[in-house]
Amino acid sequence: MFKxxxxxxxxxxxLPAAVAADGAQLYGQHCxxxxxxxxEGGVGVPLALPDFLSTADDDFLRKTLRNGRPxxxxxxxxSLADAEVEAIVGHLRSFAKPDAPAARAPSSARVHGDVEKGxxxxxQHCxxxxxxxxxxxxxxxxxxxxxxxLPIMPPALNNAGFLAAASDAMIKATLMRGREGTPMIxxxxxxxxxQDINNIVAFVRSFEAxxxxxxPPLDEPMILEAESSYSLEETVENMKRAAIGKNFRLIRxxxxxxxxxxxxxxxxxxxxxxxxxxxxxxxxxxxxxxxxLFLPCRVTVVEQDGVVKVLSINPKHLSALYNxxxxxxxxxxxTELYEGILEEATL
Amino acid sequence: xxxxHLVATALLCLASIAGAExxxxxxxxxxxxxxxxxxxxxxxxQGYVLSRVQHVDVGLTEMGFATDKYRVVFxxxxxxxxxxxxxxxxxxxxxxxxxxxxxxxxxxxxVGADPLMLQRLVPDPAMAPVFRRWRDDLAVVMESLRxxx
Numbered sequence: 438m439f440k441x442x443x444x445x446x447x448x449x450x451x452l453p454a455a456v457a458a459d460g461a462q463l464y465g466q467h468c469x470x471x472x473x474x475x476x477e478g479g480v481g482v483p484l485a486l487p488d489f490l491s492t493a494d495d496d497f498l499r500k501t502l503r504n505g506r507p508x509x510x511x512x513x514x515x516s517l518a519d520a521e522v523e524a525i526v527g528h529l530r531s532f533a534k535p536d537a538p539a540a541r542a543p544s545s546a547r548v549h550g551d552v553e554k555g556x557x558x559x560x561q562h563c564x565x566x567x568x569x570x571x572x573x574x575x576x577x578x579x580x581x582x583x584x585x586x587l588p589i590m591p592p593a594l595n596n597a598g599f600l601a602a603a604s605d606a607m608i609k610a611t612l613m614r615g616r617e618g619t620p621m622i623x624x625x626x627x628x629x630x631x632q633d634i635n636n637i638v639a640f641v642r643s644f645e646a647x648x649x650x651x652x653p654p655l656d657e658p659m660i661l662e663a664e665s666s667y668s669l670e671e672t673v674e675n676m677k678r679a680a681i682g683k684n685f686r687l688i689r690x691x692x693x694x695x696x697x698x699x700x701x702x703x704x705x706x707x708x709x710x711x712x713x714x715x716x717x718x719x720x721x722x723x724x725x726x727x728x729x730l731f732l733p734c735r736v737t738v739v740e741q742d743g744v745v746k747v748l749s750i751n752p753k754h755l756s757a758l759y760n761x762x763x764x765x766x767x768x769x770x771x772t773e774l775y776e777g778i779l780e781e782a783t784l
Numbered sequence: 785x786x787x788x789h790l791v792a793t794a795l796l797c798l799a800s801i802a803g804a805e806x807x808x809x810x811x812x813x814x815x816x817x818x819x820x821x822x823x824x825x826x827x828x829x830q831g832y833v834l835s836r837v838q839h840v841d842v843g844l845t846e847m848g849f850a851t852d853k854y855r856v857v858f859x860x861x862x863x864x865x866x867x868x869x870x871x872x873x874x875x876x877x878x879x880x881x882x883x884x885x886x887x888x889x890x891x892x893x894x895v896g897a898d899p900l901m902l903q904r905l906v907p908d909p910a911m912a913p914v915f916r917r918w919r920d921d922l923a924v925v926m927e928s929l930r931x932x933x
Contacts, residue, residue, distance in 0.1 A: 465930050470809035470893060479811070479888050512807075659905045660877050693869060693876060696835025697862035707869060707876065711838075718840065719847045722854075727807070727895045729856050729884025732840050737876050750877045758807045758897055 460528030463521055467514060471578065476532045478579040480726060481511065482589060485532035486618050492610040496543035498526045500602035508649065508762035509593050510577050510725070541610065548605035548638040555640025558633055563594075566620060571595035571644050575763060577725055589619050595644035608638045649762075657754045661775050665738070665745040665783040669706060672738045672745050672782055676710050679781035680736075683774050685712040688733050706740040717771070724763045730755060731771070736778065747779050806898040810926040811891055813933050816853040819892035823857060823885055826928045830921040832859040835880050853887035868914075872906045881918065883925075894929055896922055 465474070472478060476485030483489075502522050505513035514522070530540065560569065566587065567573060573593030580588070592599060612634045615623035624634055665672040677687055693707035713733045721728045736749045752775065756768035812819040824834055834857065841852035860880035869876050883896035899918035903911070 466927075469930070470811040470895075474811060474813055474891070479891075480893070659901075660874055662874070693879065694862070694866060696858070697833055697860065697865055697880075704866065704869075715847070719844070719849075722844075722849070726886060726888070727809070727884065727893070729840060729854065729886065729895060730882065730897055732856055732884075733838060735877075739873055739876060741870070741873055746873070748873070748877050755897070758901075 459521075460524035460526075460531075463517075463525050464528045467517070468525065471510075476529070478589070481578045482592070483579060483618070484529055486616055487534060487537050488611070488614055488616040488618075490530070490533045490540060491538045492541055492607050492614065492616075494541045494543040494604065494607060495526050497602045497604065497607055498529055499523075501598065502526070504598045504601055505760065506593065506596050506598040508760060508765075509573065509596055509598070510759065510761050511598070512760050513598075541607065544604050544606040546604075546606060548609050548635050548642075550632070550635035550637070550639030552636070552639045552643045554633075555636035555638070555643075558629070558637050559640050562624060562627070562629070563637065566591040567594050570647075571641065576723055577761070587620060591620075594641050595648050597645075597648045600642070600645050600648055605638050605642060608641055609634055612637060657751055657757075659751055659754045660748055661751050661772070661779055662746055662748045663779040663783040665747060667745065667783070669708065669738055669740040669745050672747060673708050673710060675782035676736055676738060676747065676778065677712075679778040680710065680712040680734075682781065683714075683778055685714045685734060685778075687712050693737060708738045709735055710738070711735050717767075721764070721767055724767060725759055725761050727759065728764065730758075731768075734771075734775075736775070736782075747783055749775050749779065751775075806901050808896045808898055808922055808926050810894045810929040811888075812894065812929045813891055815890055816851075816885070816887040816892050819894070819929060819932060820855065820857075820885055822929060822932055823883070823894060823925065826925040827857070827859045830924060832861055832881075832921070834859050851887045853892075855885050856882055857885060858882045864914075872908075872911070874905055875902065878902060878905070881922075883922075892929075894926065896926070898922070 468481075470479075471481030472484050473481075477483055499522055501511065502514050502517065502525060505511045507513075517525075533540070559567075559571075568591075571594035573596070574587055574589075574591040576590055578590055594600075611621065612624045612629075613631070615621050615626070624637075625631075629637075665675075667675060673690065677690075680687060688711040690708060690710050692703040692705065693709055694703035695709075697703075711733045712735070718732065721731070731750070731752060736747055739746050739748060752768040752771040753765075756765045812822070814822065827834060836858045838856040838858065840854045840856060844852045844854065858880040859882070865879055869879055881896075881899065883894055885892060885894045887893075899922060900915050902915050906915075
């Protein structure tokens, strides 16, 4: 028994080290899909930038992993163990070139500046990219395939996750050095004084008083449904008319079991109508390239025990998976369209 | 702790984490055709049938997109789809299962929702093992794509 306990204790002690050694694997599992296999960016912003790696201290990286950026795509990885977070941070450090300067040590020192002067400087130098209220750019990360006016999404400086993670020293260093490989330039090179930069830091820090919080979890149903007073066939036809009436184009009609059973053996009482609005798809893909889970738009008409129902996903519910406030707004609109179609087809 | 840290912490406490890790994603180092092939093979290896590959590319390049390699892959197990859609019609909008695959530069991204989220739709304990199995299978598929070099 003693040996078993001893073994368990030894294994428990060895576990964090084993996990810690797996930074590359953890990065591949949790980060690479968005930030690229080597930190070059994608849906997420690039991480392998020398200026980023030298100005971002480990505390910034840890807090960013833990808290994410509410409403700005980067999720909060709260289920990762501390050792796993450390392993990922360690792997991020491996992106630095061998001759790169050492990463900044975490600092909680406050940078003192004049918020009002900082406000004026921010409006003049920063707002064009970061938004008048520090709300950041549109879309996601960097883009390899989608047309956009900026090559990289400027971060939301008024984001609660950013403000909690970034120290004043890090913000100041970024303003002073700029970030090579992005549109972020050195404001020292642009002629601002160190005090000007301190003032901007103070203004950015003042966003904490008004940073938008992520709304509480939606109490939205996962599906939208309505009972139809028409037959299944009539409801399907109504559905098509209603979709066209909302400026959608019909793609096809098929049975739910299509592709699973030979034709003639499929359940004829489960009919899917697929439709699409290309402008809407374009808009959604520009906001977040991962939105395929919503596509194409679809409503299913089902007859069971003599009752005809129409069912669809609830875009508002699915949108919560993406942590993308801009997408949430588009999904609100999409949900209204779905509800309109369901109502028209069934009443 | 300073006031600013208190404010920031309070805001983060309000922040929702629901959904943040419910999106399964994998980046493949392979190009779109190779990854699409590997995806289909991986799904089949887990015992599923591919019911359809939906193109979501009509008009994309006309709208300025640099790629039209964007597809949605639908899959499931025939008898399971039939039985579950009859017993739990509320599942139908989420059936068949689906993943999205699209090119990003020379690499390829695959995205799917964690099937375990369907427990909220069907809280029947008898279904928990089914959703968990779907989740595990999708995780295996994603891992196989991450391993592509």
